[in-house]
Amino acid sequence: MRRLAAWAALPRTSFRARLLLALVGSVGLLLAAALLVVRVQTRRQVAVMVDRAVQRTDAAYREMEEARLRQLRGYTARFAGSNRLPAALEEAVLSPGAAEFLGETVLYELQLAGIPNALAAFGERDGRPVAAVLEGAPLPDARAALPASAASAAAGPAEGVASHHRVGGRLYTVQTVPLALFGEPVGTLTLGIPLDDAAAAQLGRSVGAEVCFLADGRCVASTPGVRRGGLDRRMRDAARAGARRRTRWDGARMALVPARLASGGGAQEVTRIVAIPLEDVLRPFDQLERAQAAAGVVSLLVALALGTVLSRSFARPVRALVAATRKVAEGDLETRVAVAGRDELGTLAAAFNEMTHGLMLKERYRGVLDKVVSREVADELLKGEIRLGGETRDVTSLFADVRGFTTLTEGMDPERVIGLLNELVGRMGGAVEAEGGVVDKFLGDGLMAIFGAPGVQPGHALRAVRAAVRMRDAVAGVNAERAARGEASVEVGIGINSGPAVAGNMGSPGRLNYTVLGESVNLASRLCSSAQGAEILVSRATWERVDADVDAVPGGMRSIKGLSAPVEVFRVRGLRAAGRIPVPGLAVLALALLACAPAAAQPLPTLADLGATWTSPGGTVQVTPRGRLELEANLPGEAHAWQVPGTEPVFQPRAALFLDAFAGSRWYAGFAAHADRARPLRGQDVSVRIEQAFLRWSPFGGDGLFVQAGQFVSPFGSYPARHHTPADPFIRPPLPYDYRTILSAARVPGGAAGFLRWKDEPAVHRPEGAPPVWAAPYPTGAMAGGRAGRLDGRVAVLTSAPSSEPRRWRFRASDAAPSVAASAGVQVTPGARIGASFSRGPYLEPSPVQPAADTIDASEFHQQMWAVDASFTRGWVEARAEVILDRWEVPNVGADPRDVSWTAEAKVKLSPAVFVAGRYGAMRFNRIGAVGEQVRWDYDVDRAEVAAGLRLGRNTEVRAEYLRLRTDAPPAGGDDAFALRWTWVF
Structure with missing residues (x-):
């Protein structure tokens, strides 16, 4: 054991080898545990698999039976929907000699419907038989063809009553419906199709089992294998007991599951018995128990030996990495881990140190950039996608300037001047950022902002106007505080214009400044200069984009310095209330x-x-x-x-x-x-x-x-x-x-x-x-x-x-x-x-x-x-x-x-x-x-x-x-x- 521990501790032992050995031991533990679980769960799993097989059988039978009933409902609806058969039945009831004509009529109708071999029986309203035909010929004793439920069907629903009925040694799926002539009930029609060996074989193939249908204790329809080897006798015993049974048939283990079916009443009883093979279900469990018993013992011994040796050499560097990761998550980007070797863990430790160093440098760069440019421009700079030059973009420019700032600060200490200026431009810049805009630059006692660049920004004109309204409200808040201290109020004029401008980086490759240039930007600056205190002036280009959401009044034509022709301006009073329900x-x-809605609901017709x-x-x-x-x-x-x-x-x-x-x-x-x-x-x-x-x-x-x-x-x-x-x-x-x-x-x-x-x-x-x-x-x-x-x-x-x-x-x-x-x-x-x-x-x-x-x-x-x-x-x-x-x-x-x-x-x-x-x-x-x-x-x-x-x-x-x-x-x-x-x- 000491030699094994020394070998595992050697530096040349790779992380992959250690991990592989650890996995072998883990597999052994799992196999040993699985052996115990399999022995406990085998019986339960077998019961579950039998239940699933029974559910599949029930579903397949319901599907088959529903198809047969749909076929019967179609035929009975066709026969009950015409007056020919009800009239013939009424005549046969009133005149017993007309029963032969009724039989001929129904044979003709069955021939037209394509089911000449079906069972058809007629009864009076009180259930007494009138006539019956079976497989293309009249049935001498009509009583045998009528189920006991026929009498109740005479006054039942129009879709009738479905059941199973045995006639002449054969089992039929039957549907009994009332017949009426001009709204008056005259009797019942029972129509049936045989449930024979072919139907049982179809069901057996779909579920992979042997199937038998018993009526009055006799197997009247079954799959071919039922009558071989005495399986039908065992099925009859299970049907009489009314409970599931286990049996071994033809060298295989099987589960016999009986299910009572709907019958026409009276003494008849119809039962479906399914013999579900269990060999395929049990065989994997048998093999699994044997395999796991051997593999579990061997793997458990190997795991106990290797797990103890490898855990110490593997866990130590991993714990160090986990502790360092927690420090990084807490903000300590200067943490480092010791590189103990050249294996996978050593490579991982070196990569971790390089990552923390890169994160620290990037955080420093980001901290500096956020202080000198907007966050959006900083993101582009960090990605390295901003280059010298520009492109024409549709933007909205906003200029804001404090009116009379020189007079306002005359005689004021420089520290107070800087404090007032920082408070004003800080609140105005916050208004710009709240609407998704970018503060391009601070212009002494004012600022320039851009909306629509560097990223595409739908609705940038409305965002700029909303930012201007925020600015005006923010300055009003500053004035309220100054008035409480007995100081003079501050007034800000704002100008906004929308249109094409060149947006990009200006300057030299060593020093860039992201900005926008163009005639539309110059007009926004001139509008700001023309605006009075607490006034927001926008151009027609901006007003046309925000008219539905902004309350503005015409300000007339104004002569703007630097422009040869007067410019139409609009004064913004505020934002319009929402035009629709939130x-x-x-x-x-x-x-x-x-x-x-239910009170107003009215029945509407269909085609x-x-x-x-x-x-x-x-x-x-x-x-x-x-x-x-x-x-x-x-x-x-x-x-x-x-x-x-x-x-x-x-x-x-x-x-x-x-x-x-x-x-x-x-x-x-x-x-x-x-x-x-x-x-x-x-x-x-x-x-x-x-x-x-x-x-x-x-x-x-x-x-x-x-x-x-x-x-x-x-x-x-x-x-x-x-x-x-x-x-x-x-x-x-x-x-x-x-x-x-x-x-x-x-x-x-x-x-x-x-x-x-x-x-x-x-x-x-x-x-x-x-x-x-x-x-x-x-x-x-x-x-x-x-x-x-x-x-x-x-x-x-x-x-x-x-x-x-x-x-x-x-x-x-x-x-x-x-x-x-x-x-x-x-x-x-x-x-x-x-x-x-x-x-x-x-x-x-x-x-x-x-x-x-x-x-x-x-x-x-x-x-x-x-x-x-x-x-x-x-x-x-x-x-x-x-x-x-x-x-x-x-x-x-x-x-x-x-x-x-x-x-x-x-x-x-x-x-x-x-x-x-x-x-x-x-x-x-x-x-x-x-x-x-x-x-x-x-x-x-x-x-x-x-x-x-x-x-x-x-x-x-x-x-x-x-x-x-x-x-x-x-x-x-x-x-x-x-x-x-x-x-x-x-």
Whole structure:
């Protein structure tokens, strides 16, 4: 042991070797502990696996039985909806000799319906049998065909009563419905389809088990293996006991689980027995116990030997690093750690010392810069991005100057003069910084401020005026304090102008001064000189930008020194009151509307109520129109984060018409037309368009394999399929389907450096940028898909990528290349589903605004996306989550821009008519290299949403939503919006 300790302490022993040895010992400890846990948990896990198998069996049986009942309900509704069979039944009741005609009539109807081998039985209102047919022939004894529940069904609901019934040694799933002639009940119809070996085999294949259906103690339908080896006898014993049993059959361990099924009453009892194989469940536990017993003992011994030796040599330098890290976190940047060797820990200690030294130097530089320039300019200097020269920018300049400062300070001690000056310019500078402006320089007893540079700043004119009002209020506060001390008041004149100016660094390479120059800056300075005490003068250029938010009066034409023509000026009196209800107040208003809505709710008709549906005489072709009308109001916030480029309330009416056409069970056509303001938050006019028009063919009928072509919703992502459906409790789409990145489908960047500057010019690039996924893309193309058991999948060839806007959805021969999208999912349980999807295709417009280089083709700009999603429903609670990985191929940028986004939401029904919901979404962007530096290509963003909805009637609803978005995009801050929508589905 001493030799081993000495070997571990040698300097040449690397950190990686020590760590590996420590991991071996840890694995041994884990295996030893796992052995104990497995022995305790094996029995419990087996019970859990059996329960899950039973749940899967129940779900599969319910699915199969529901399909059979849907088929029966369709047939019974068809028979009960016509007068032919009720009339024949009434005649047979009144005239017993007419029972033969009734049998012929029902045989003819069954032949038309395509189920000639079904069971059909008629009874009077009191349950007495009238006639029955079985598998295409009259049944001599009609009493055997009627379940005991037939009498109660005569006065029951129109959809009837479902049960199981055994006739002639066979088991049938039956549906008993009342028959009425001109509103008067005449009797009952019992229609049944056989539950035979084929149905049992189908159920057995879907759950991987042996299945038997027992009626009156006999196995009337089963999988092929049940009657082999005496398994049916053991199943009958389990059914009689009514409890689960364990058995060994054919050399394998199995669990027998009985379940009582609904029967027609009387003496009949129907039971389903499932034999669930346990060998695959138990085998891993058996192997795991054996493997862990051996590995655990060996690893435990090794761990005990090596753990003691290695822990001391490993923990000492780590503790030193932890202690030093805590000192750095407390602000001690001069702390250092000893470099004890040349292994990994020694390298880490050296890197830590270099880091603290760099942090100390940077903190010193930052402290000096913050004292001589604004924080924004200091940030740019530290990044090394400011160079000598400038660029033309749209800015607002503000000049403020103390009136009569020389007279005011005459005879005053220099120290008092400096104190007064510092107090005044300090408060005025604070007003500028509070509105996001930059103090360019202090001019003796005044200052110069810039809004709109160095960073792009929407609404810079209004910010400058608000800063001026703050200055005037701050000076008024100073005067109040001076008046209390018996000192003279101070007056400040302020001038503001907006317009183009050259913004940049002036001076020499060794000494820079960031400022703005130009005629618009000179005019602001002259307006300041012309302003009287406590007067704020703005030019017409500024007034036109802030008129809606600022209370100003014309000041007439003034002759300004240095300008040849008079200038029109406006005197600012103050800020206007908010023109709309704040968003929190809107939330209270929405709740009040929701509370009062039930009293105003009126039942509204549907197209089906008006008889707009059409069915062919034979029932083969059916056309069903539907519609939806929505009245929506959006009230955006201040738009700092560019969620919506505007602050005015927007009213959005929207109408949609849907048409579903069925031709038999194999052909289906879908059509959807929409009328709305296609981009209302950007002021676009009304748009009428066809969003869906496709034809689907299912060669085997039902929801199995299908092929479709036309214009339809993209299979990528989990949101498009539930867009504008009751499954979506919100008004706005999730964040990745709604928020525009700065990457454009209509503009090609000149290079990496220019592309990375796009994010700092949101007014130009944000409105035309592309989201990862358009809210619900409806491209043109072809798709194939289907469902097999719990699995479903789709693959499509489409005309556009998920981020493309509606103008790219339609087919055009000039498109460079098609897009490919695919999705797959598995229904893990009846309430839980997991899915994944993929898409790849060109996103660039065929004719971009800024053409790419001659060597780059538009087809080289692809978007590739992966998404995984999950959903869970249980009772009145629904939860969903989705993660999207997005990659944009931009050849002339170099590294591909990537982003990852995720959303999670939950919905809770408080009652059948009221729900609340919450959702959170985030987007993160990768770094791209430019000029030797790695920079994120867009600003990260987070968004939280809450919603509430109230169902007013059978087809009307009112819904409210509030959302809050947060990002560092210039200007950094939050953005919120409120939306209210009324919906009528008709």
